[in-house]
Amino acid sequence: xxxxxxxxxxxxxVAAGLKSTGAPxxxxxxxxxxxxxxxxxxxxxxxKANPVLWSEKAIQTGSAVAVAINSGGANCYTGAEGFAxxxxxxxxxxxxxxxxxxxxxVCSTGLIGLLNDREALLSGVRAAVEGQSxxxxxxxxxxxxxxxxxxxxxxxxxxGFTVGGMAKGAGMLAPALATMLVVxxxxxxxxxxxxxxxxxxxxxxxxxxxxxxxxxxxxxxxxLMASGASGTTPDAATFTDAVTAVCHDxxxxxxxxxxxxxxxxxxxxxNAATVDDALEVGRSVARSNLFKCxxxxxxxxxxxxxxxxxxxxxxxxxxxLDVALNDVxxxxxxxxxxxxxxxxLEARAVxxxxxxxxxxxxxxxxxxxxxxxxxxxNSAYSS
Amino acid sequence: xxxxxxxxxxxxxVAAGLKSTGAPxxxxxxxxxxxxxxxxxxxxxxxKANPVLWSEKAIQTGSAVAVAINSGGANCYTGAEGFAxxxxxxxxxxxxxxxxxxxxxVCSTGLIGLLNDREALLSGVRAAVEGQSxxxxxxxxxxxxxxxxxxxxxxxxxxGFTVGGMAKGAGMLAPALATMLVVxxxxxxxxxxxxxxxxxxxxxxxxxxxxxxxxxxxxxxxxLMASGASGTTPDAATFTDAVTAVCHDxxxxxxxxxxxxxxxxxxxxxNAATVDDALEVGRSVARSNLFKCxxxxxxxxxxxxxxxxxxxxxxxxxxxLDVALNDVxxxxxxxxxxxxxxxxLEARAVxxxxxxxxxxxxxxxxxxxxxxxxxxxNSAYSS
Numbered sequence: 001x002x003x004x005x006x007x008x009x010x011x012x013x014v015a016a017g018l019k020s021t022g023a024p025x026x027x028x029x030x031x032x033x034x035x036x037x038x039x040x041x042x043x044x045x046x047x048k049a050n051p052v053l054w055s056e057k058a059i060q061t062g063s064a065v066a067v068a069i070n071s072g073g074a075n076c077y078t079g080a081e082g083f084a085x086x087x088x089x090x091x092x093x094x095x096x097x098x099x100x101x102x103x104x105x106v107c108s109t110g111l112i113g114l115l116n117d118r119e120a121l122l123s124g125v126r127a128a129v130e131g132q133s134x135x136x137x138x139x140x141x142x143x144x145x146x147x148x149x150x151x152x153x154x155x156x157x158x159x160g161f162t163v164g165g166m167a168k169g170a171g172m173l174a175p176a177l178a179t180m181l182v183v184x185x186x187x188x189x190x191x192x193x194x195x196x197x198x199x200x201x202x203x204x205x206x207x208x209x210x211x212x213x214x215x216x217x218x219x220x221x222x223x224l225m226a227s228g229a230s231g232t233t234p235d236a237a238t239f240t241d242a243v244t245a246v247c248h249d250x251x252x253x254x255x256x257x258x259x260x261x262x263x264x265x266x267x268x269x270x271n272a273a274t275v276d277d278a279l280e281v282g283r284s285v286a287r288s289n290l291f292k293c294x295x296x297x298x299x300x301x302x303x304x305x306x307x308x309x310x311x312x313x314x315x316x317x318x319x320x321l322d323v324a325l326n327d328v329x330x331x332x333x334x335x336x337x338x339x340x341x342x343x344x345l346e347a348r349a350v351x352x353x354x355x356x357x358x359x360x361x362x363x364x365x366x367x368x369x370x371x372x373x374x375x376x377x378n379s380a381y382s383s
Numbered sequence: 384x385x386x387x388x389x390x391x392x393x394x395x396x397v398a399a400g401l402k403s404t405g406a407p408x409x410x411x412x413x414x415x416x417x418x419x420x421x422x423x424x425x426x427x428x429x430x431k432a433n434p435v436l437w438s439e440k441a442i443q444t445g446s447a448v449a450v451a452i453n454s455g456g457a458n459c460y461t462g463a464e465g466f467a468x469x470x471x472x473x474x475x476x477x478x479x480x481x482x483x484x485x486x487x488x489v490c491s492t493g494l495i496g497l498l499n500d501r502e503a504l505l506s507g508v509r510a511a512v513e514g515q516s517x518x519x520x521x522x523x524x525x526x527x528x529x530x531x532x533x534x535x536x537x538x539x540x541x542x543g544f545t546v547g548g549m550a551k552g553a554g555m556l557a558p559a560l561a562t563m564l565v566v567x568x569x570x571x572x573x574x575x576x577x578x579x580x581x582x583x584x585x586x587x588x589x590x591x592x593x594x595x596x597x598x599x600x601x602x603x604x605x606x607l608m609a610s611g612a613s614g615t616t617p618d619a620a621t622f623t624d625a626v627t628a629v630c631h632d633x634x635x636x637x638x639x640x641x642x643x644x645x646x647x648x649x650x651x652x653x654n655a656a657t658v659d660d661a662l663e664v665g666r667s668v669a670r671s672n673l674f675k676c677x678x679x680x681x682x683x684x685x686x687x688x689x690x691x692x693x694x695x696x697x698x699x700x701x702x703x704l705d706v707a708l709n710d711v712x713x714x715x716x717x718x719x720x721x722x723x724x725x726x727x728l729e730a731r732a733v734x735x736x737x738x739x740x741x742x743x744x745x746x747x748x749x750x751x752x753x754x755x756x757x758x759x760x761n762s763a764y765s766s
Contacts, residue, residue, distance in 0.1 A: 046694070289761070299762065310428040310429040334430070335496075336496055375755045
């Protein structure tokens with residue numbers, strides 16, 4: 001049910017013909033209120049897609065009543081024509097719901113540099129709004145898929161309120177944000193400031209720590225809309241925890257469905273001087289193609305981990321680092337430690353632990369291995 | 384002839400048994416003088432191999448008489464035992480040549496985290512010093528190879544003096560430095576300060592702009608030794624030009640031999656506000672796995688280029704970027720430009736031009752595509 005699990009939300013997904021396969025490609029999620037508090041975070045890429053340019057302005061009101069999402073075309077680097085398509089999408093939803101265009105968020109995903117067929121898109125938007133229902137969450141989650149192999153949905157039932165969400169994303173997954181579109185809904189009765197703080201806290205600890213392939217998208221959006229329909233106003237910590245749990249669940253689903261990947265790798269950096277140090281070290285390892293190839297090859301090559309750690313500015317003594325693979329401390333004091341012979345890298349889940357011995361902070365970055373299937377999928381994508 | 388092309392240098396390479404294949408794995412290059420001015424630049428990785436820890440101290444004298452290099456083991460993350468092996472290597476050469484150990488540079492390459500067999504190494508060093516000759520350049524260049532498919536050598540004959548060099552490196556090629564060992568020799572009669580300035584200028588414009596796979600090594604060393612044997616003292620600019628020419632030649636040989644690569648890609652960034660901006664933008668594209676996969680797939684996917692440009696802090700207007708692939712301006716003003724249909728990406732050489740329209744500076748980064756062969760080679764390397 002995902003985005004329609006919380007009270008006060010309707011959704012639907014339809015096939016508008018944007019995808020050459022004829023699969024569903026347009027979704028809407030509508031907040032029936034009584035509240036419409038909302039917040040969104042967007043890609044930090046400076047080359048942003050048209051829907052991001054629109055939505056980041058529109059969300060400044062702290063409110064959103066609906067979101068229209070299309071797959072089958074990112075509407076990115078498409079100039080004024082592309083921006084007009086985004087604007088018409090918002091206007092079309094607004095006219096049908098008798099709200100302002102500024103109350104409508106717009107997201108797009110798919111190939112960059114190609115104009116979407118505007119009439120097909122608007123026709124799909126109209127059909128999606130007409131078909132919206134309380135049980136439309138799954139059809140919406142399906143319509144936003146691109147190379148995803150499965151729809152990604154999550155629900156957390158908290159004390160008196162519900163948080164649900166859907167996500168798409170399978171490649172170009174890098175922090176701030178991963179390539180993803182995420183819509184989260186809640187029936188908690190919370191104001192815009194609470195929604196915003198909870199969303200920023202949750203994404204910083206989940207999606208921002210996902211780095212599948214180091215490539216940052218132009219279209220990333222995570223939207224949180226609150227209907228207030230439950231009548232429950234949780235305290236900020238409880239609300240943030242529930243939103244974070246949904247974000248974490250969706251982030252792990254994105255990781256597990258990353259293009260061509262054979263392994264999900266959690267890189268935990270412990271005893272760092274600061275959380276930022278831990279994350280910088282984790283990201284450097286997550287971006288090492290050599291390390292990622294080694295995991296694909298089931299090779300416990302800890303030297304490639306240390307070589308990546310050495311490229312960072314974090315506080316540590318280069319001669320005194322410990323590294324574990326699947327809890328076997330193969331590197332002690334920057335030299336060989338326990339034998340790697342007992343390490344079994346057959347399972348998809350791999351853990352790397354790096355002890356910086358420089359403080360008491362920690363952080364985890366999640367990544368995937370680099371496989372021949374990833375290269376194949378991403379060398380053939382647009383052809 | 385490479386490192387023995389310039390007057391005053393002898394060299395040799397031998398098989399010491401460090402490589403399981405029995406291929407040559409130990410080389411020496413000796414400066415017979417009369418001068419011994421020298422300089423070296425090393426990896427900026429903070430986790431440095433033992434030979435780098437030794438050599439960066441020893442070169443502070445501004446002088447070097449010999450360099451001993453082994454392949455078959457990087458002597459990195461091998462602790463005090465590993466450092467003692469490096470020190471004994473320098474002492475062994477010094478004893479045979481009746482010089483100080485501090486006059487001997489040491490380089491190692493191969494797998495990280497494994498101790499080299501010290502006795503085998505020292506025995507090889509002794510054999511290499513004994514066999515040194517004026518025509519030993521090529522055997523030395525062969526003995527430093529790891530996954531290189533060819534020995535890499537270059538010579539520039541300048542007005543009254545010669546610069547020659549050899550290099551190894553085929554993976555882990557990233558700036559500052561790429562994974563490489565390079566020895567350059569010259570018979571110009573120049574002092575240490577001139578040698579140092581020329582080397583730093585040359586590497587900043589060549590090896591530092593090579594980014595094959597984004598992975599920075601722990602062992603990189605570029606050493607320049609001057610014998611003064613020609614009796615010619617060129618002006619600084621002429622000398623720097625000759626050293627730069629040799630470095631450029633060797634850098635392009637490294638690029639062409641990168642592990643598994645199908646394409647050599649030159650990313651030129653023009654009309655940048657600063658050279659640093661140009662290089663930052665070029666590096667960001669060179670590190671985009673999605674872009675590199677696209678080139679492997681012969682897909683002129685310029686959207687992935689813009690998405691990488693957008694991750695940088697360089698000065699530009701995100702709505703006004705032009706991008707050319709093989710001189711076809713497929714992106715104008717951050718939107719579709721000329722049709723990419725005429726672009727032929729069959730040839731190994733690919734050019735990307737990015738116009739930032741923000742100044743008059745430019746810079747080029749060289750990289751390779753990301754192939755299934757790269758993944759295969761680097762997932763199977765240590766097994």
